[in-house]
Amino acid sequence: MVRWVPWLLLGLVLSACASRPSLPPMEVAAGAGPVHERVLANGLKVIVKQDHRAPVVVSQIWYKVGSSYEHDGITGISHVLEHMMFKGTKRYPAGEFSRIIAENGGRENAFTGRDYTAYFQTLAKDRLAVSFELEADRMRGLLLDPEEFAKEVRVVMEERRMRTEDNPQALTGEHFNAVAYLSSPYHWPIIGWMDDLENLTIEDLRGWYDAWYRPNNATVVVVGDVDPQEVFELAERYYGPIEAAPLPQVKPRREVEQRGERRLRVVAPARLPYLMMGWKTPALGRHEAEWEPYAMEVLAAVLDGGLSARLETELVRAQRIAASIGTGYDLYTPRRELLTISATPAPGRDIAELEAAIEAQIERLRREPVTAEELARVKAQVVAGKVYERDSMFYQAMQIGMLETLGYGWRVQEEYLTRIERVTPEQIQQVARKYLTERRRTVAVLDPQPSDRPVASQGGSRLVR
C-alpha cells in the first residue's frame, strides 16, 4: 500500500462505486510463454513466465502475510512493515534500495492486502540481478531502526487520514466490513485502526518480521524477456543461502454464521449519501461446491460486468435511481467473501428507493434464469480479457503471485474459462437463492452531514479520538 497502488490491488472492493472493468481474466492464453517453476532447498518458490514482447522484466516477491494474519491490538502491522522494508538494512542504509533501483532505470513499489504483502520492480531485462540482490538482502537483513520507525509510522497515519478518515465513502466501507465480519480477521482494515498504529512498537515489528519474512514463506515471480534457467541460477545465487525457519501457526478464526441482517449508519461530513450492501458468499476452495464461486463470479458480471450489464442498464439508465453503482466479488479469496453492491442515488432519489431497486434486481436473479445473451456476453469478455491481459507483464505477474500466495496455485487460472463456460443459468439462480438472502446481508448507509457544521459535534462518527 505504498504510494500509488490502487485499492483494486489490495483485494478490497470498497472503492467508491468502481465498476468492474470486466471479469478478471485468469487463464493463461494459448500462445503465451510457458510457466516454469522451481522450489529452492530453503523452500522459496520461483516462478518464471517468458514474455518476449519487450526487453523488460517484472520481478515480484510475495510473502504470505497480510492483515488477516494479524490480531487485535496490532492491526496494520503488515502494512507498516511493508513501509519499513524501504528503510534500510545493514548493507544498504535507508533510501539505498530505492536509489539503486532508480539508478538502474527501474520502477518499484509494494502493496499489502489482507492475505499477502508483495514487493516489485520493473527493469530492463539485464538488471534482474539487481532486484534479486536487494530483495534477498532485505528478506533477512532489515535494520528496523527505531528513529526511522517513528517517522514512518507517522507517514502511515497520514496515509490513513488521506485514504480513509477524510474519505466518507471509504470510511463507510471500513465500518461496513467491521460489521459484516465479526470473528474473521477481515473485520479490521488492511491499514489498521488508528489507535493500533499509535501504539505500535518497533519490537512488535521485529517480531512480525522475524516470524514471516522467510524464504519458505515467499514466492518470487519473474515475467519478461528472460531465460528461465538463468533466472533459477540467479535465484539460487541470491536467495539460496538464506535459511528457512519454522513459521507461526495462525488460528483459523473462521467467520461465525450470520444470524440475520445487519444494518449500520455512518454519520460523517459529506455531501452525498452512499449505500453499501453485501452478502456472505462462497469463495473458491472453501467447503462449498466447486462450481458455486464460479456461478457467483458470473452472477456478479451479469449484474455489473460493464455498461450493458443489469445495474447500469436498469438502475442507472432505465429507472434513473442510481447516479453510480458498482459490484465487487472476488472468487479467489481464502476466507469467506462478500458480494457487495455500492451505489450513490440519483438526484431526487433517496437511499430507501435505491436499496429497494437493488433488492428487486437480486430478487430477479432468484426468480428467473439469466438469459443466454447475458451469458454469451460474459464469456466474450472473459475470452477477450485473456488476450488483453497479455499486454501487461505486470498484470501477468500479479495473477501468478496472488494465486500462489493465496494457496490456489497459478494453474487454477487455466481452469477459469472452462469453469465459467460450464456455469448454467440454473446454477446462477441457485447461488442467488442460497446466498443472496436477507439473513446473510449487511447494509451500510452514509448519512452525510453538511460541511459547514462544526466537526467537533460529529465526533461520534470518527474512528479516532
Place this chain on the structure above:
Amino acid sequence: MFAKVLVSLMMLLGAPALMATPQIQHWVTDNGARVYFVAAPELPMVDIQITFDAGSARDGERPGLALLTNGLLAEGAGPWDADVIAARFEGVGAAFSNSAGRDMASLSLRSLTRPELLEQALATLEAIVERPTFPQAAFERERSRLLVAIERRGQDPGAQARLAFYRTLYGEHPYAHPPSGYRHSVQAIERQDLIAFHRRYYVARNAVIAIVGAVDRAQAEQLAERLSDELPAGAPAPDLPPVPEPDEGRRVAIEFPSSQSHILMGQLGVYRGDPDYFPLFVGNHILGGASLVSRIFDEVREQRGLAYSAYSQLVPMRRRGPYLMGLQTRNDQAEEALNVLRQTVHRFVAEGPSAEELRAAKANLLGGFPLRIDTNRKILGYLNMIGFYGLELDYLDRFTARIEAVTLEQVRDAFQRRVHPERMVTVVVGRGAEGTPSAP
C-alpha cells in the same frame, strides 16, 4: 563493501539494453484526420484512440460542455440507443471508453482482431464518431449525473485544492475551470449546446487517430478512413489564448472539515514543444518527479514523516500547463510542511542539482526508457500525444539523446528563468487553513 560488488556487476553488464523504438507511420485521411499507426502483430488485438481538440478549454461560457458532449456520444448513435451500443461492444468482448480533459476529448476502443468481432466493434465505434444522436432523455440523465459528480468533488479535499489551484493560477484563461464544470454552468447547458459544440469541434481536421495492434498498414488505412469519412472536414480548433503570467504570488485558504490539510503550490509550467522542456523535465525529476527518490519526497516524507505523498509535477499542455507541487498532512502540521516544501524548492532553484543528482536522474530516465514503451497501451498514449501536439515523428527515437544532452548548467538556467518560488500560487484546504479566504 557489498555495494561495490553490485556496482561492478552493473559495469559488467554495461549500458542498458537499447530498445528499438516503435516504427510510427503517419498519414492524413481524405478529409483531413491525422493518423498515427504502429503495427504490433504479437497479440490478436487492436487499440484505437480518436482524439479531438475539443477539451474543456473549448467550453466557452459553458464549463462542463466539452465533457458532456464527449460523454453523450455513446448514449445514442445511428439507429442505436445506449443499451444497444453497450451490448454491441461488450458482446464481442470489446472495451470502449471516452474521456475529456482540458485539451483533449477522446474515444478509445480495444478489440480483438478476429474479423467478425472487430467488425461489430468498429461499426459501433463508427456510428458513435460519425452519427451520434444526443437523445434528450439521455442528455438530461447524464447532466444530472454530472451534477452528482460535482457534489462528490465537494466532499473531497484534494479535489477542492485542485479546483482552487487552477482557478487562481489561470484566472480568465479557459484552463481555469474544471472539465466537469460548475453546478450553475452545468445546469444551464442544453442539448442544443452539445449539438453545436459537436458540429464545430468533432470534425476531421480537428482529429487525431492513433492505432496500435495486429493490423497491417492497408487495414489501418481502411480503418481510419472508415472512422472519419463521414465526418465533415471542418477546420482545426482556433489557437487557444496564451496564458498571462501572474505578476504576484497568491495564497488561498479554504476551510474544510478534514483531518488533513491538502497543500498545492505552483505556477505556470511548460507547453508541449517548449524549448525548455527537457532541462525542466530532468530537473523536475530530481526535485519532485521521481516517485521515491526525489528531493521533495526525501525532505517531506523520508526526513520528517510529514506526508504520505509529496511530489512535484510538470504538466505540459497545448498552452502552458501548471508546474505544481503537492502534499497532504495533519492540519496542525500544515505550516511546517509548507515551509519545508518552499525551502526545498527555493534551494533547488537557487543552487540547481548536484552533478551526482543529475547523473542518477539520467541513469534512471535512460535505463528506464524501455519501460515507457513496453505495452501497446503505452505506445498508443505516445502516438496520441505526438499526434495531438504535433510533435516530431521521431520524438521517441530522440528521447534518450535529448535526456543525455541535458547539462547541469541547462537545468540550473532553466529553473532560474522559469521557476519563481516567490510568485507561486499556494492553496491550503483543511481545518484552520491560513491565508486569503476563498469561497470553495
